[in-house]
Amino acid sequence: MGLEKILSVAGKPGLYKLITQTRTGFVAESLLDGKRITVSLRSSVSVLSEIAIYTLEEEVPLREVFQKIQTKENGAKTSISHKDEKIKLEEYFFEVLPNYDEDRVYVSDIKKVIQWYNILSDSDIADFSSEKEETSDTSEEE
Template structure:
């Protein structure tokens, strides 16, 4: 799964792909069918790369990309609008060891919603590019 360049923007629904950068911030394109473009100014908005997002765990934090891989292997993914109990039960299966006091139902809904956006995209089946090794 290749999530490089896929971001979430605070205060904006959905997910975006970074398509460029200018002096005031980043140029993004929405991943929905509308393909809206917007410029995000980093001094006024927060942007988080899905590649770097982690979920609170009881021992260690869980990487979002690993949770997506488990969701992909799951036989049935609940709707993001399902009730909190069924979402929590599902999340216990795909993210064992998550901290149930710190991970809220709204977080689980967001992760399921993001999964539903990403599963139709070609990058979902791509291998993540290897990070560049430092040269001596």
């Protein structure tokens, strides 16, 4: 399963797997405890495949940041906790993504990325490759 079906729901801890859509929203299952919740269409929901991290040059998709963490940690969980102090978190993130924009990426964002990576690692969701590989068919036709 890719990040296209993994959600972050505002006001709810952890991450959720999209199960099915309903008339008024959708049903999601927590990756932490397996409990199912119904989420209204009015809720603020983020799909992990749509999130990116600011760098000095561009925005890097979250899946690429997860791949860099996975490479750094040899596929294991992170060596630091999302609850560590600010300076440790910033140093760790600088090792993973050296050109991240320190003015636009806050410590709370770094905490979320580390926490989410560890949740995905615990849930055996470690395939951070894109399901929709970009093809350049249009450029070949020109």
